[in-house]
Amino acid sequence: MPAIQQERLLVVEFTKMSGAGNDFIIIDNRLYHFSNSELARLAKRLCRRREAIGADGLLAFASATSADVDYVMVYYNADGSRGSMCGNGARCLGRFARLAGAGSEEMVFDSDVGQFRIIVPDDLTKHVRLYMPDCSDYRSKVDLHLEGLDCEVDADYLWTGTEHIVCWVSDVDSFDVLSIGSRLRSHPVLGSAGANVNFSSIIHAGRTEKSPLPVLRMRTFEKGVEAETSACGTGALAVTLSAMKRGEISNGPVSIEMPGGTLTVGFSGSAQEPEGLYLEGPAEVIFRGTVEI
16 A cells, blocks of 8 residues: 655744734744745734634744845734734834844834834843834824714824724723724725724823823724734824824823733924834743744
């Protein structure tokens, strides 16, 4: 009897990382050269909660394509859709780059929405800082009325690397993020792209004896994950910018509290004309492993 030929599986190394509760599967694509369609399928397969490794998205670390950058970031959401920018993912990938020996403390990487500067200290206990552009699209008081929606939504739209709605509510901790966020993320006014939906409250807008920074609290329903995530980096930036443009925040940096942890959004200049916007927070390795595909 002839031997049964079994299909050979590819063993892929990965790193699981977390940025303030946002978790990601990172693959060094310099080794595997997966195509975009293959990465999309991997994200959809591996990011499933309770059925696979589980993550909010998949990051591919790719070789630089020009001399002015250190590496390229490719990001896919958990549902396999392509993500333009992920602030926490970018910070995690920066730390991965340092651990992989691919760059120095200050690096520049390329993404679907352009080049970004990132500061990754040698000390693994220190936070990673990602410099962000000001939002290119801001719309105040967006009308998000929906039939049957039993709450008033006071919202702004901002693009901070990806699409965001910032909804200001009196008590974000008790808000029904899942059901209302799932309805608003594809509201007709947002177009085909939809948006991440951030629900936020101002804890205090100025400095106090107990806190040296203004504090905002937020929770996010994230498109592409189609669920509430523990943190959102570009969402933290959107919430801060919305508060600044509304005149609620006059100076930085600002502390953003989320279910998974705390991020800092900083800037120089005035709140109306900020310069040097950055997102800063932890970027930690959870574990490394292999998976057969």
